[in-house]
């Protein structure tokens with residue numbers, strides 16, 4: 001694969017939708033040890049760690065579109081580990097720790113910026129739930145602290161803490177180690193690292209069927225570029241997991257929803273941190289280019305449309321103008337959507353499946369960008385060893401039959 005450092009993909013947050021850098025994809029080999037379906041951050045990170053930490057280098061990452069053109073290139077890049085349950089704390093904190101050294105690991109600046117993520121409380125219920133998360137996090141050694149409205153405004157001076165607004169701010173949780181990163185750099189950093197270790201990344205190659213032998217074990221895939229054999233297959237196709245897993249006869253406990261975001265015209269630095277409000281369906285940060293990066297809740301209806309309903313963005317902008325009155329005169333530059341696949345408990349599914357040789361990594365819903373390094377790291381170990389990595393073990397598909405769910409609806413922090 002050839003590309004220049006500056007010919008990064010530009011989609012969603014970075015604009016110029018559909019523009020692609022020029023390079024030559026390798027021709028698919030007849031057989032691979034592992035095929036990863038989906039060249040988003042999670043698929044690329046999985047391939048990178050398989051090659052780097054497990055010595056498996058005969059890998060293909062198959063992508064129906066272009067590298068990082070799915071949710072990885074469309075998200076608002078919030079990183080944090082302030083989840084409620086121990087299982088999730090372990091998974092997301094593993095990821096935050098990897099973020100802290102990722103630029104060095106990949107020798108590529110992913111622009112991880114731990115500028116603090118503040119989550120607002122607007123009702124008594126919000127205050128109770130938020131404080132419960134803070135206590136749980138602190139017990140697990142994860143930083144999270146309660147701020148009064150005045151302290152919240154001190155941390156983010158453009159925040160409106162007037163008591164007269166529709167949803168007054170009663171306080172906030174602050175995770176100082178939370179922050180943002182540059183999404184396309186993450187995709188390209190992992191792609192470049194995997195490519196150097198011998199991984200084939202093949203774009204415009206849609207997986208259309210999963211092949212199995214008489215015993216039921218996977219033997220490869222059919223693609224828009226012909227059949228490709230493989231001993232193991234990892235499906236990492238966010239938003240479309242049900243479609244791909246259906247090819248192996250597995251019905252997934254997932255629903256796909258559009259999730260939207262938008263950016264303003266660039267302005268001088270006004271927003272020093274990330275602020276999220278689940279209750280009024282809006283969150284905001286500022287990119288290094290100066291654009292205010294604004295996100296909404298999910299659409300109410302399932303859909304594979306990468307646009308979403310305009311009324312959702314309208315509602316979000318109403319909320320943003322109330323929370324940050326100085327934004328009222330700003331123009332919006334672009335909006336876009338991605339398709340997120342959501343599980344009943346809002347936690348991901350990570351691990352083996354009933355089909356021998358078939359692995360799945362999905363269900364990150366509105367919150368998988370932050371998990372990219374950790375998810376790839378533990379999923380690679382699971383594929384390589386044919387047993388769940390200890391951090392991934394609670395997130396298997398079986399929890400939907402055993403009932404051992406990991407309910408992170410509140411920690412998702414994005415309205416569903």
Ligand code: FAD
Nearest residue numbers: 038040041042064070071072075076078207338368369370
């Ligand atoms: P993707 O990047 O979507 O990669 C999956 C790939 O699979 C795609 O490129 C797709 O083309 C490919 N694929 C699908 N079907 C096939 C097939 N049949 N054959 C071959 N390839 C196939 N998370 C956060 O943590 N913080 C945030 O601030 C945040 N904000 C978000 C804002 C928006 C607007 C959206 C949409 C999502 C947001 N998320 C956020 C969620 C996050 O983006 C995702 O959870 C994460 O990026 C998923 O990464 P992935 O690599 O699994 O998926």
Ligand code: PYC
Nearest residue numbers: 076078295366367414
């Ligand atoms: O999971 O932190 C998150 C998030 C923020 C915006 C979308 N998802």
